[in-house]
């Protein structure tokens with residue numbers, strides 16, 4: 001029995017615009033005839049409109065404003081859950097969260113294309129950490145380190161700030177960097193340390209009282225010959241992309257609130273150089289994140305409806321009619337729209 005039209009376009013959900021149909025939830029107790037000879041069991045249909053692993057309506061992050069709708073050039077339709085992506089959000093900051101999965105999908109091709117993998121951690125000395133509660137300072141430091149590495153011949157790399165220590169709240173900004181490199185001679189590390197010491201002394205003369213601070217650097221690398229090399233890359237990718245500032249109280253603690261304000265809109269991750277040989281990621285999520293249709297046979301460009309007024313709020317009654325098939329990372333395919341139940 002055909003229970004919905006798969007060709008039906010998602011309804012116009014603007015509350016004032018033309019074509020808007022606001023419906024009340026169907027009466028769950030009495031199935032009503034829609035066409036002669038066919039009885040639709042609405043109670044059953046509406047109870048499980050999302051035939052997937054998790055039901056979106058009881059798995060929605062509290063931060064989400066709703067969905068945006070997208071369509072590929074072939075007409076496949078998708079819904080993308082809007083997420084705040086903040087590290088301290090109980091949903092977005094969790095390991096394995098939709099937000100985290102999306103980030104991993106965006107970096108995967110780059111990380112997996114690396115033929116060697118060196119992992120460098122550059123910390124900020126305790127004496128100047130307070131000064132790093134500033135977007136311009138954070139950004140300048142990252143650029144400085146990146147340029148230093150470029151001068152050393154690293155023509156591409158990935159960088160991500162971790163903000164806090166293991167406790168999830170102590171301010172301890174440090175850069176996590178992945179470069180295509182194996183063993184790093186000691187003299188390179190010594191020279192980087194010296195260079196960074198001078199940088200901090202020059203930039204923060206008052207906090208450091210004119211002295212060069214002690215610099216903490218960590219470096220390790222993976223052996224590409226090892227059978228665990230690929231697994232190691234994935235492990236590093238996930239480790240670096242995890243959220244660290246997860247335990248701050250942005251409502252009750254004034255300092256934490258201020259920190260959240262400073263970090264708002266700051267790009268925690270960045271890459272440099274040319275990545276012309278990214279390993280192809282054929283996952284549906286990676287396609288969606290790259291703006292392409294996730295259907296293997298399609299992969300055509302996908303357009304998301306932009307603008308505040310295009311956001312489909314979660315309390316929009318039209319959602320109760322949409323049949324969504326979960327994909328991954330808070331994306332859904334719009335499989336159809338249930339007919340408006342008869343009065």
Ligand SMILES: [Zn+2]
Nearest residue numbers: 063084089092
């Ligand atoms: Zn969130």
Ligand SMILES: [Zn+2]
Nearest residue numbers: 072076293298
């Ligand atoms: Zn498509």
